[in-house]
Amino acid sequence: MERVLADCRSRIGFDLLGNTWNPVVLYALAEGPRRPRELRTEIGGISAKVLTETLRRLEGYALVERRTYAPPSPRVEYALSELGRSFLEPIRALGRWSAEYGDAFVAAQRWDEG
């Protein structure tokens, strides 16, 4: 495999993770469509403003779809697009690494040796 390391297509996945809340919101939609209010409850520590910005950004990336429903039960929901669902795999790979190696990583940090 030709080793292309910087300034190229392989950066897209990494750039998407450049924003802290992108993977968090995508992961929160993994189990199905959610209303903004439900997302805020499920995601600890995200403000309404940041959630709105993140959803709009992810919609612009075509990773999330916004669905509006008319009466009798008018509401707005957000759901993963197919492309968004495909991005759960690297997000989960990072989550697995963090779960498996997080403690070893923290223990190995040399900066707190004063």
Place this chain on the structure above:
Amino acid sequence: MERVLADCRSRIGFDLLGNTWNPVVLYALAEGPRRPRELRTEIGGISAKVLTETLRRLEGYALVERRTYAPPSPRVEYALSELGRSFLEPIRALGRWSAEYGDAFVAAQRWDEG
């Protein structure tokens, strides 16, 4: 699995990718120890200053080891630690996603519709 989404251990992997050059330098060390000069050649677009900062940061994270060799062949090399090598898996998962879905992602972008 208890769904903990923000401000917790699962953020470590994501935070490591918050810096653009961390995964690039780690990936460049995947095939063995390298001297700084070799890394600069292999990684397109990284300055000596940024490479030095990145290597120092990754060393502080215990993801990279700095090895110095005495005469008859004095040199400095950098290599992945075991922890660093373990982080190649999520980096590769992101690379695979970007390679497989990068074109679809770019094609789906709605912001260039004016």
